[in-house]
Amino acid sequence: MKLELANKILLNERYSRLIKQLEELEKDRIFCGHDMEHFINVARITVMLCSKNNIEADTDVIYSAALLHDIGRVEEYINGVSHDKAGAEIAGEILEEVGCPIDKKAEIVKLILSHRRSDNEKSTLEAVFYTADKKSRLCFCCKAQDICNWSEDKKNNKVEI
Ligand SMILES: [Fe+2]
Numbered sequence: 282m283k284l285e286l287a288n289k290i291l292l293n294e295r296y297s298r299l300i301k302q303l304e305e306l307e308k309d310r311i312f313c314g315h316d317m318e319h320f321i322n323v324a325r326i327t328v329m330l331c332s333k334n335n336i337e338a339d340t341d342v343i344y345s346a347a348l349l350h351d352i353g354r355v356e357e358y359i360n361g362v363s364h365d366k367a368g369a370e371i372a373g374e375i376l377e378e379v380g381c382p383i384d385k386k387a388e389i390v391k392l393i394l395s396h397r398r399s400d401n402e403k404s405t406l407e408a409v410f411y412t413a414d415k416k417s418r419l420c421f422c423c424k425a426q427d428i429c430n431w432s433e434d435k436k437n438n439k440v441e442i
Pocket of ligand 1: 315319323350351414
Protein backbone atom coordinates (compact mmCIF):
# COMPACT_ATOMS: atom_id res chain seq x y z
CA MET A 282 0.00 0.00 0.00
CA LYS A 283 1.31 3.42 -0.97
CA LEU A 284 1.55 5.85 1.92
CA GLU A 285 2.36 8.90 -0.15
CA LEU A 286 1.66 11.58 2.43
CA ALA A 287 3.34 9.77 5.34
CA ASN A 288 6.49 9.28 3.27
CA LYS A 289 6.52 12.95 2.26
CA ILE A 290 6.37 13.87 5.96
CA LEU A 291 9.33 11.58 6.69
CA LEU A 292 11.34 13.43 4.04
CA ASN A 293 10.31 16.89 5.24
CA GLU A 294 13.26 18.89 6.56
CA ARG A 295 11.41 20.54 9.45
CA TYR A 296 9.95 17.21 10.52
CA SER A 297 13.39 15.54 10.53
CA ARG A 298 14.83 18.43 12.51
CA LEU A 299 12.07 18.22 15.14
CA ILE A 300 12.47 14.44 15.48
CA LYS A 301 16.22 14.86 16.10
CA GLN A 302 15.50 17.65 18.61
CA LEU A 303 12.94 15.45 20.40
CA GLU A 304 15.42 12.58 20.55
CA GLU A 305 18.00 14.88 22.11
CA LEU A 306 15.48 16.30 24.62
CA GLU A 307 14.43 12.79 25.68
CA LYS A 308 17.87 11.17 25.77
CA ASP A 309 17.86 10.89 29.58
CA ARG A 310 14.12 10.22 29.92
CA ILE A 311 13.42 7.01 31.83
CA PHE A 312 9.73 6.87 30.90
CA CYS A 313 8.20 6.02 27.50
CA GLY A 314 9.87 7.89 24.69
CA HIS A 315 8.20 9.61 21.74
CA ASP A 316 10.19 8.15 18.91
CA MET A 317 9.66 6.59 15.51
CA GLU A 318 8.93 3.18 17.04
CA HIS A 319 6.09 4.71 19.07
CA PHE A 320 4.69 6.58 16.06
CA ILE A 321 4.66 3.49 13.84
CA ASN A 322 3.15 1.35 16.61
CA VAL A 323 0.36 3.91 17.08
CA ALA A 324 -0.33 3.78 13.32
CA ARG A 325 -0.36 -0.04 13.18
CA ILE A 326 -2.59 -0.43 16.24
CA THR A 327 -4.99 2.23 14.91
CA VAL A 328 -5.26 0.33 11.60
CA MET A 329 -5.97 -2.91 13.52
CA LEU A 330 -8.58 -1.27 15.75
CA CYS A 331 -10.29 0.37 12.76
CA SER A 332 -10.58 -3.03 11.12
CA LYS A 333 -11.84 -4.66 14.34
CA ASN A 334 -14.46 -1.93 14.88
CA ASN A 335 -15.48 -1.51 11.23
CA ILE A 336 -14.27 2.06 11.10
CA GLU A 337 -13.50 3.28 7.62
CA ALA A 338 -10.38 5.39 7.55
CA ASP A 339 -7.66 6.43 5.15
CA THR A 340 -4.46 4.53 6.09
CA ASP A 341 -2.25 7.37 4.83
CA VAL A 342 -4.12 9.79 7.13
CA ILE A 343 -3.63 7.40 10.07
CA TYR A 344 0.12 7.01 9.44
CA SER A 345 0.55 10.75 8.87
CA ALA A 346 -1.28 11.61 12.09
CA ALA A 347 0.74 8.99 14.00
CA LEU A 348 4.02 10.39 12.69
CA LEU A 349 3.02 13.91 13.71
CA HIS A 350 0.95 13.46 16.87
CA ASP A 351 3.75 14.01 19.42
CA ILE A 352 5.79 16.51 17.42
CA GLY A 353 4.57 19.29 19.77
CA ARG A 354 6.56 17.68 22.61
CA VAL A 355 9.54 19.81 21.60
CA GLU A 356 7.52 22.99 22.29
CA GLU A 357 6.15 21.46 25.49
CA TYR A 358 9.63 20.69 26.85
CA ILE A 359 11.03 24.09 25.86
CA ASN A 360 8.10 26.47 26.42
CA GLY A 361 5.67 24.52 28.60
CA VAL A 362 2.78 24.63 26.12
CA SER A 363 0.56 21.56 25.72
CA HIS A 364 1.90 19.29 23.01
CA ASP A 365 -1.43 18.51 21.36
CA LYS A 366 -2.12 22.18 20.59
CA ALA A 367 1.49 23.00 19.68
CA GLY A 368 1.68 19.81 17.63
CA ALA A 369 -1.51 20.56 15.70
CA GLU A 370 -0.15 23.94 14.68
CA ILE A 371 3.27 22.64 13.63
CA ALA A 372 1.71 19.64 11.87
CA GLY A 373 -0.60 21.95 9.92
CA GLU A 374 2.41 23.89 8.64
CA ILE A 375 4.35 20.72 7.75
CA LEU A 376 1.29 19.31 5.97
CA GLU A 377 1.03 22.50 3.92
CA GLU A 378 4.73 22.23 3.03
CA VAL A 379 4.24 18.67 1.73
CA GLY A 380 1.16 19.65 -0.29
CA CYS A 381 -1.42 17.77 1.79
CA PRO A 382 -5.00 18.13 0.50
CA ILE A 383 -7.13 20.36 2.75
CA ASP A 384 -9.59 17.60 3.78
CA LYS A 385 -6.82 15.21 4.84
CA LYS A 386 -5.06 18.01 6.68
CA ALA A 387 -8.24 18.71 8.66
CA GLU A 388 -8.58 15.01 9.60
CA ILE A 389 -4.94 14.76 10.71
CA VAL A 390 -5.05 17.96 12.76
CA LYS A 391 -8.29 16.75 14.41
CA LEU A 392 -6.61 13.47 15.39
CA ILE A 393 -3.61 15.31 16.87
CA LEU A 394 -5.85 17.67 18.84
CA SER A 395 -7.93 14.83 20.28
CA HIS A 396 -5.19 12.26 20.95
CA ARG A 397 -5.07 13.05 24.67
CA ARG A 398 -8.84 13.02 25.19
CA SER A 399 -10.47 9.84 26.41
CA ASP A 400 -13.96 11.32 25.96
CA ASN A 401 -13.95 10.78 22.20
CA GLU A 402 -17.12 9.12 20.88
CA LYS A 403 -16.62 5.37 20.92
CA SER A 404 -16.17 3.66 17.54
CA THR A 405 -14.72 6.72 15.92
CA LEU A 406 -11.28 7.13 14.40
CA GLU A 407 -10.45 9.65 17.17
CA ALA A 408 -11.33 7.09 19.87
CA VAL A 409 -9.24 4.27 18.41
CA PHE A 410 -6.33 6.63 17.77
CA TYR A 411 -6.43 7.64 21.46
CA THR A 412 -6.54 3.95 22.48
CA ALA A 413 -3.70 3.04 20.11
CA ASP A 414 -1.52 5.78 21.63
CA LYS A 415 -1.97 4.12 25.05
CA LYS A 416 -1.84 0.49 23.85
CA SER A 417 1.46 1.12 22.07
CA ARG A 418 3.23 1.19 25.43
CA LEU A 419 4.88 -2.01 26.68
CA CYS A 420 4.30 -1.48 30.42
CA PHE A 421 4.72 -5.21 31.16
CA CYS A 422 8.44 -5.03 30.38
CA CYS A 423 9.13 -1.39 31.27
CA LYS A 424 12.06 -0.64 33.59
CA ALA A 425 10.29 2.46 34.94
CA GLN A 426 7.09 0.54 35.76
CA ASP A 427 7.31 1.15 39.54
CA ILE A 428 7.78 4.91 39.29
CA CYS A 429 5.46 5.57 36.34
CA ASN A 430 2.56 7.89 37.17
CA TRP A 431 0.07 6.01 34.97
CA SER A 432 -2.71 4.46 37.06
CA GLU A 433 -2.65 0.65 37.26
CA ASP A 434 -5.83 0.33 35.18
CA LYS A 435 -4.24 2.34 32.38
CA LYS A 436 -1.01 0.32 32.25
CA ASN A 437 -0.63 -2.42 29.67
CA ASN A 438 0.37 -5.18 32.06
CA LYS A 439 -0.66 -7.90 29.63
CA VAL A 440 -0.30 -8.49 25.92
CA GLU A 441 -3.66 -7.63 24.44
CA ILE A 442 -5.36 -5.83 21.59
FE1 LIG B 1 1.96 9.33 21.60
